[in-house]
Amino acid sequence: MRIAVFTDTFLPSINGVVTAIVNSTRGLAAKRHQIIIFTSSGTGSEKINLGHGITIKYYKTTNLIKYPDFKLAVPSVRIINEMSKFKPDVIHSHMPSFLGWEAVICSKMFHTPLIGTYHTLLPDFMGHTRLPRYMSESEAAKRIVWGYTRGYYNLCDQVITPSKAMKDVLVKEGIKKPIRAMSNGVDLKRFKPANRNEKISGVRKIIHVGRISYEKDIETVIKAYKIAMKEEPDWKLRIVGGGPDLKRLKKVAGRLLHKKIEFSGPINHNKLSKIYSRADVFVTASTIETEGLVILEAMACGLPVVGVDKLAIPNIVKHEKTGFIAKAHDEKEMASYLLKLMRSRKLRQQMGRRGALEVSKYSIDKTIETLEKIYKEARRNKRRKKEDKKRYSHKKA
Structure with missing residues (x-):
């Protein structure tokens, strides 16, 4: 054709x-x-x-x-x-x-x-x-x-x-x-659990990937991370992507958590599988996901996900099976779910494996x-x- x-x-x-x-x-x-x-x-x-x-x-x-x-x-x-x-x-x-x-x-x-x-x-x-x-x-x-x-x-x-x-x-x-x-x-040949390497860094990381704009509500992610950090201070948050809200969010992060949050900027899509492999948990507070391709990619790489109860995310992330679903704009509930995953490597692995299996039906x-x-x-x-x-x-x- x-x-x-x-x-x-x-x-x-x-x-x-x-x-x-x-x-x-x-x-x-x-x-x-x-x-x-x-x-x-x-x-x-x-x-x-x-x-x-x-x-x-x-x-x-x-x-x-x-x-x-x-x-x-x-x-x-x-x-x-x-x-x-x-x-x-x-x-x-x-x-x-x-x-x-x-x-x-x-x-x-x-x-x-x-x-x-x-x-x-x-x-x-x-x-x-x-x-x-x-x-x-x-x-x-x-x-x-x-x-x-x-x-x-x-x-x-x-x-x-x-x-x-x-x-x-x-x-x-x-x-x-x-x-x-x-x-x-999702290209399951590129995004797969085999790329996971928990020993590549001694620092545990939560990752957010996507456009940096106000409708993605990344400020809720930062606030949730701040709450969780009080009990698990060894974890870092990595925010990948560019967009119109980047400058403001850097100021917010600077006030709340100096040196604990890394802004990586836009990254070539070909390098994303390696980025996921160096993280332990994926998080998003976006309320406008018509599908959430980055969520599927993260799950394909074996990451558990913390998301919110809006649009397509609850269809992808199965609450308490492949991750957790918090109420939109609720940093306290999101923090509580992040803490569950931060405290248990076994839970991260279980949810990550289930997520990778779930994503198999989303093959490109x-x-x-x-x-x-x-x-x-x-x-x-x-x-x-x-x-x-x-x-x-x-x-x-």
């Missing part, structure tokens, strides 16, 4: 959406599908090469979003020219942005099925627009965003989202098109197989509708 992918966020940016797109396109190309990716240009983007069968086209950007490393591509007629030459069998849009609307236009022009993936809980990101915060974070703004979201995804032939929890939200918010809950998938290979089936089904349905339309026209004539 010839597959056209539309996404504003892409390499060299590092985030869960980028990881999901890179993994899926490489997996599809390995099965001899031809991929063309339309995305926004950025520093270093011209050096990106994903290998045979994958072509990347970059377009000029605009700064409507005040988020580091995230640009919105400006619509371009060149995309239509490229699509005319490529002759796609299916179009896959990963964002309802300007590029996303180009995907809709191309779908109509070339009579090609459109798949739309909903990766990100968009109402929670209005704070990153250039609107004043009192406007961007209001209930009215959220209703407008959901209205926009409905308008976009109801134009798709098939909608994909990474978890059942997010599927339920989309159904509730009025998405009428077929919705498939499908994991973004299974995701690629499911994606192929979705594409083929969308093509069949599109052809059937086209034939039905022809028959109806003949009857009417």
Whole structure:
């Protein structure tokens, strides 16, 4: 198949959406599908090469979003020219942005099925627009965003989202098109318990990996760690990632726990498995995880997880089996669960082993197989509708 992918966020940016797109396109190309990716240009983007069968086209950007490393591509007629030459069998849009609307236009022009993936809980990101915060974070703004979201995804032939929890939200918010809950998938050849090495450092570490932004609620993690540290002072907290809240959180950490918290900054995804192997517990207080790919990667490496009771996390982390689920924004409860794991190596190992087994069903290979089936089904349905339309026209004539 010839597959056209539309996404504003892409390499060299590092985030869960980028990881999901890179993994899926490489997996599809390995099965001899031809991929063309339309995305926004950025520093270093011209050096990106994903290998045979994958072509990347970059377009000029605009700064409507005040988020580091995230640009919105400006619509371009060149995309239509490229699509005319490529002759796609299916179009896959990963964002309802300007590029996303180009995907809709191309779908109509070339009579090609459109798949739309909903990766990100968009109402929670209005704070990153250039609107004043009192406007961007209001209930009215959220209703407008959901209205926009409905308008976009109801134009798709098939909608994909990474978890059942997010599927339920989309159904509730009025998405009428077929919705498939499908994991973004984990590369279990790279992320595996065999990479764990508890003797590599004498210092025990709790790790947080992900975008450093206010909606991830990393301050709750820091406060929970501060409480736990009073009873287990030999443990350290490592925070991996970059983002707009990094400077503020460093100040918070500096006031609370000087030299006990390490901010590693953004790290290449290829190095993450080693990072997990040097940690003992994974923690997140994020309330906006539509799947939580970093959680799955940590579990695949044998780490127990402490998370919160929002969106997809309780679907992944089984309370008291593969980790613990605390109430959102509750640093005291989170600290109590961290302490249970900090005090018991046996418990960490038991939960880590169970977690690694649980993640086996989230294999990237299974995701690629499911994606192929979705594409083929969308093509069949599109052809059937086209034939039905022809028959109806003949009857009417």
